[in-house]
Amino acid sequence: MIAEERRRTADLVESLSPHQLATRSLCGAWTVKEVAGHLVAAVAASGGAALLLVVRSGFDIHRANARLAARMARRPAGELAALLREHAEDPFKPPIVGYPGQLTDLQVHGQDIRRPLGLPHDLRPDRLRISLDFLVGGRAVGFVPRRRPAGLRFEAADLDWAWGDGPVIRGTGEALLLGLTGRRAALDDLSGEGVAELRRRI
Known part of the structure; x- marks a missing residue:
């Protein structure tokens, strides 16, 4: 389920115009493209880079997460989509929230993107x-x-x-x-x- 949601998100991101990618999402101050960057960072960012950002963010996980998403979002949308597909079947299981947390993250952030753009939710x-x-x-x-x-x-x-x-x-x-x-x-x-x-x- 998680792998398919990543691929579906990749298809969505790849289909959006520059104006749509720059639209503010439902997730705080993030743009649609920064939400995509967050989803990519969750599977494609190197552990060392993520740890360094945590340190530089004063060990504030949320702040580090936002900075990592913004950094990832500098890449072209096509590259973000390609990374989501490449890492679609990444087996990493986060502590505490596990696979249900990963699935939920993808579904919620998918709506953070779709709702402001007036797109149907397309949830299973x-x-x-x-x-x-x-x-x-x-x-x-x-x-x-x-x-x-x-x-x-x-x-x-x-x-x-x-x-x-x-x-x-x-x-x-x-x-x-x-x-x-x-x-x-x-x-x-x-x-x-x-x-x-x-x-x-x-």
Whole structure:
């Protein structure tokens, strides 16, 4: 699943115009191309270069990650796509978040790219369920603060998936995925008495 998502992301990145690549994504201040750079850096950056950036960033992982993404994004889009394909089947399994974390990273960042460009989400239901289970399962370190979903019930309108007890938040699986990971752009696509609380927590 991860390998195929990397290849699909490569196809997407390669298809975008310079204007689309320069569009601001849903992921903080990153452009679409910087999001692609982040996804490439996760599999193609050398360990030594990454460690050096961590040191130079005062051991701030998030800051180092942003700098690495920006550095990788200086490459042509075609090269980023080629690197994603070349490393599509990289077997590295991150600690704590494991393979579900990698799959979720690809799916969430895919929407960070697609939504601002008005492109259909193109998510696979079986993979989306894995990511939704991961995000509420307590191992999503760096994805979802533990308190964000606590005491709320999430119900997917287009998938056989629901989780939690409390005020209901209902929407498509894609909107739930983005809401759980703190993307405010998806909140208007959600309904239910729990949405106001989710908005406050984000």
